[in-house]
Amino acid sequence: xxNVQAILMLVIILxxxxxxxxxVFPMVVCLPVMGIALAAVAGIPLIATEGESISxxxxxxxxTNLADSYASCFFxxxxxxxxATTKVTETMVKKGAELGGDKTLVVAIxxxxxxxxxxxxxxxLGSVIMLGSIVLPILMAVGVDKRHAVTIFEFGYITGxxxxxxxxxxxxxIAGLPLTEVAKFEMILAILCxxxxxxxxxxxxxxxxxxxxxxxxxxxxxxxxxxxQIKGVRGALAMMTxxxxxxxxxxxxxxxxxxxxxxxxxxxxxxxxxxxxxTIDMVIKSAYDGLVDAQFSIVQMIVLGILTAAVATxxxxxxxxPIAQYLVPSSPLLLILLFGIGAPLGLYxxxxxxxxxxxxxxxxxxxxxxxxxxxxxxxxxTTMMTLICCPTQAGVIWSSGYCGIEVMDHVKRCIKxxxxxxxxxxxxxxxxxx
Numbered sequence: 001x002x003n004v005q006a007i008l009m010l011v012i013i014l015x016x017x018x019x020x021x022x023x024v025f026p027m028v029v030c031l032p033v034m035g036i037a038l039a040a041v042a043g044i045p046l047i048a049t050e051g052e053s054i055s056x057x058x059x060x061x062x063x064t065n066l067a068d069s070y071a072s073c074f075f076x077x078x079x080x081x082x083x084a085t086t087k088v089t090e091t092m093v094k095k096g097a098e099l100g101g102d103k104t105l106v107v108a109i110x111x112x113x114x115x116x117x118x119x120x121x122x123x124x125l126g127s128v129i130m131l132g133s134i135v136l137p138i139l140m141a142v143g144v145d146k147r148h149a150v151t152i153f154e155f156g157y158i159t160g161x162x163x164x165x166x167x168x169x170x171x172x173x174i175a176g177l178p179l180t181e182v183a184k185f186e187m188i189l190a191i192l193c194x195x196x197x198x199x200x201x202x203x204x205x206x207x208x209x210x211x212x213x214x215x216x217x218x219x220x221x222x223x224x225x226x227x228x229q230i231k232g233v234r235g236a237l238a239m240m241t242x243x244x245x246x247x248x249x250x251x252x253x254x255x256x257x258x259x260x261x262x263x264x265x266x267x268x269x270x271x272x273x274x275x276x277x278x279t280i281d282m283v284i285k286s287a288y289d290g291l292v293d294a295q296f297s298i299v300q301m302i303v304l305g306i307l308t309a310a311v312a313t314x315x316x317x318x319x320x321x322p323i324a325q326y327l328v329p330s331s332p333l334l335l336i337l338l339f340g341i342g343a344p345l346g347l348y349x350x351x352x353x354x355x356x357x358x359x360x361x362x363x364x365x366x367x368x369x370x371x372x373x374x375x376x377x378x379x380x381x382t383t384m385m386t387l388i389c390c391p392t393q394a395g396v397i398w399s400s401g402y403c404g405i406e407v408m409d410h411v412k413r414c415i416k417x418x419x420x421x422x423x424x425x426x427x428x429x430x431x432x433x434x
Contacts, residue, residue, distance in 0.1 A: 003322055005041055005042060005043075005319035005320070006319055006320050006321070006322045006323045006324075007323070008041045009038055009041055009042075009316070009319060009320045009323070010320075010323055012034055012037050012038055012041065013034065013038075013351070013357055013361075016030045016031070016033075016034045016357060017348060017349070017350045017351070017356075017357060020348050020349045020356070021347075021348035021350075027300070027303065027349050027356060028299055028300070028303050030349075031303040031304060031306065031307045031349075031356070031357070031360075032059075032303045032306040032307065034307060034310075034357070034360075035058055035062065035306040035307040035308075035309065035310035035311070035360065036054055036058060036059070036306075036310065038310045038311060038316050038320075038360075039054045039057075039058045039310045039313060039315065039316060040054065041319065042313065042315035042316045042318075042319045042320075043315055043319075044057070044058070044313055044315045044316070052313050052314060052315060057309060057313055058306060058309050058310045058313065059306060061309055062305045062306035062307070062308065062309030062310065063302050063305055063306060064305065065305030065306075065308055065309050066170060066173055066174075066301040066302070066304060066305040066308075067305075068169065068173055069166070069169055069170040069173055069301050070294075070297070070298040070301040070302070071257060072165070072166040072169050072170075072256050072257055072260070073123050073124075073166045073170075073294045073297045073298055073301065074290060074291055074294050074298070075166075075257055075260035075261070075264075075290075076121055076122070076123045076164070076165070076166040076260060076294070077122075077123050077124050077127065077290035077291070077293045077294035077297075078260075078264065078286055078287050078290035078291075079121055079241065079260060079263055079264055079267065079290075080121060080122040080123065080124075080127045080130075080290065080293065081286040081287075081289045081290040081293060082264065082267055082268070082282070082283065082286045082290075083118075083121070083122075083241060083242075083267060084127075084130050085228070085282055085285075085286055086228045086230070086238065086267065086271040086282075087228045087229070087230050088230055088235075088238050088239055088241060088267065088271065089118060089122075089130070089131060089134070090134055091230040091235065091239065092114050092117075092118065092239050093111065093114055093115075093131070093134050093135055093138065094134075094138075095239075096110040096111050096113070096114040097110070097111060097138045097142075103142075104142050104143045104144060104205070105201070105202075105205045107138070107139070107142045107144075108139060108142075108144055108148075108152055108201050108205070109198070109201060111135050111138060111139060111152070111153075111156070112152050112153075112155060112156045112159075112197055112201065113156075114156075115131065115135055115153060115156025115157065115159075115160065116155075116156045116159035116160040116193075116194070116197075117160060117242050117243075118131060118156075118160060118242060119131075119156065119157050119159070119160025119161050119164060120160045120161075120163050120164050120165070120242050120243075120246060121160075121164070121165075121241070121242040121245065121263075122160070122164075123164065123166055123167075123293070123294055123297055124293040124294045124295070124296060124297050125293070125296050125394045125395060125398065127293055128157065128394075128395040128398060128399065129398055132153055132395075132398065132399050132402060133402070135153050135156070136149050136150070136153055136399065136402060136403060139152060139153070140403070146403040146404065146405060147403075147405050147409060147410070147413070148201075148204055149403060150399045150400055150402075150403050150405060150410050151200065151410055151413055151414050152197070152200075152201060153399055154388040154395070154396060154399060154410065154414065155193065155196070155197035155200065155388070155414065156197070157387075157388060157395060158193055158384060158387050158388045158418075159190055159193040159194055159197060161387060162186055162189050162190045162193055162380075162384055163183070163186055163187060163190040163246075165179075165183075165245055165246065165249055165256055165259070165260075166256070168182050168183055168186050169256050170301065170354075171186075171354060171376060171379075171380060174308060174354065174359050174362055174363055175362065175366065175372040175375065175376045176366065176372055177372050177373070177376060179249065179256065180249075180250065180253070181373070182376060182380075183249075183250055185376060185377055185380060185429065185432070186380060188425065188428055189380060189381060189384050189421075189425050192384070192421040192424055192425055193384060193418075193421065195421070196417040196418055196420070196421045197417075199417055200413075200414070200417045228271060228273065229273075230271070234270045234271070235270070237266075237270045238267055238270035238271050240266075241263055241266060241267045244259070244262060244263040244266050245259035245260050245262070245263045248262060248263075264283070268283060296394065300355060304355070304359045304360075307357070307359060307360040308359050308360050308363045310360065311360040311361070311363050311364040311367070312363050312364070312367055316364070317364060317367045317368060320364060321368050324361075324364055324365060324368055325368060327361070327365065328365050328368065328369070328370040328375075329370075329374055329375070329378060331434070332430035332431075332434045333430075335374060335377065335378050335426050335429060335430050335434070336423065336426045336427055336430055338352075338378065339352055339377075339378030339379065339381055339382050339422070339426045340378075340381065340382075340422055340423035340424075340425070340426035340427065341423065342382075343381070343382045343385050343386070343419055343422040343423070344415075344419070345382075346358060346382040346383060346385065346386040346390075347386050347389065347390050347391075348390060348391075349390070350386075352378070352379055352382035352383070352386070353382065353383055353386045353390070354379050354380070354383045355383065355387070358379055358382070358383065362375050362376075362379050371433065373432075373433040374429065374430075374433045374434065377425070377426060377428075377429025377430070377432065377433055378426055378429060380425070381422045381423075381425030381426045381429065382422055384418065384421065384422060384425065385415065385418040385419055385421065385422040388414060388418070389411050389414055389415040389418055389419075390411070391407045391408060391411055396410060396411075
């Protein structure tokens with residue numbers, strides 16, 4: 001009976017992957033349905049006065065399972081909107097472009113690095129659109145081909161996202177590890193992203209020539225006039241905002257949300273102008289706008305929470321154990337094969353994607369004895385690749401559409417550089433944790 005249940009559960013998981021891959025159902029529908037279906041197959045009752053139940057343990061508790069993570073996501077998005085409103089983000093990008101002048105290679109690298117820094121704080125599709133509408137036209141205006149402009153921008157996104165405190169906190173909650181421990185490995189992955197991005201930029205620069213293949217000049221989109229000006233020492237300190245929460249969490253062990261609040265106060269102090277009423281109104285409006293920007297990520301975390309709650313139930317763990325035990329990396333070689341060589345299994349919100357089925361799979365593996373450190377190395381290495389190589393990612397779809405290129409064209413180009421990075425990540429993880 002247990003084997004039958006395990007096979008049915010595997011069918012549910014693989015079926016969900018296929019439905020999402022074919023775009024029959026979106027992730028926000030598939031993941032909670034899969035969680036409920038897994039619990040039902042395990043024999044967990046819909047309602048129970050005591051013990052586990054689908055209504056209480058899976059749906060109710062699951063929806064708030066990652067509450068800490070989506071609260072952090074909101075605060076990160078709030079700061080992102082304040083940075084945009086006060087023109088800190090725009091100034092950082094344009095200063096980088098000015099520093100590079102008309103040197104295509106220099107501008108490309110500088111804007112990539114600035115984009116990476118900003119995405120250590122920014123979250124959500126709104127932030128991708130806001131920053132992309134500034135960065136992409138500048139890249140194309142200095143002669144970067146639109147295909148490469150998209151990939152450079154997305155490389156900046158994944159490098160910053162890899163070391164985004166809100167993202168790392170979500171992974172830490174799922175794995176049951178301290179944020180500082182997850183941050184140690186994510187720093188390694190961020191460096192691998194950096195090397196992959198620089199390899200991509202330099203390869204295409206020298207292979208295609210000084211201009212990557214010329215593009216027609218594009219006028220840089222001007223941001224709305226909010227009345228803020230970033231200049232002088234105060235401006236320089238304001239542009240340090242993305243680093244403030246990182247330093248406080250990693251260096252001083254301050255809690256994540258408290259660190260975001262300090263960063264919020266920091267940027268308000270250094271951009272203050274027009275009186276307290278204007279400032280307070282701006283901060284409050286930014287909170288509402290930040291919630292809008294973060295809404296997609298928050299919905300993702302809610303449905304992920306339902307799935308992870310389902311696979312964490314005793315019934316599902318016991319029923320799926322006959323198959324799950326073979327997926328747990330029990331040796332360095334197995335870790336590299338499953339998560340490095342097998343990294344494409346994380347595409348389309350697949351098995352190894354922590355923003356898809358992977359969140360539930362990792363929770364299940366840990367519950368049956370998998371080493372959370374080993375698993376975080378595997379899942380994070382794969383997720384690093386899939387976040388900008390997956391055609392279902394909203395940011396990838398937007399940036400490709402903005403520049404008028406096919407999504408799969410972008411995927412084919414960047415996966416050549418990030419798949420090796422994922423493999424190297426698992427090799428480093430194997431050395432560190434076995």
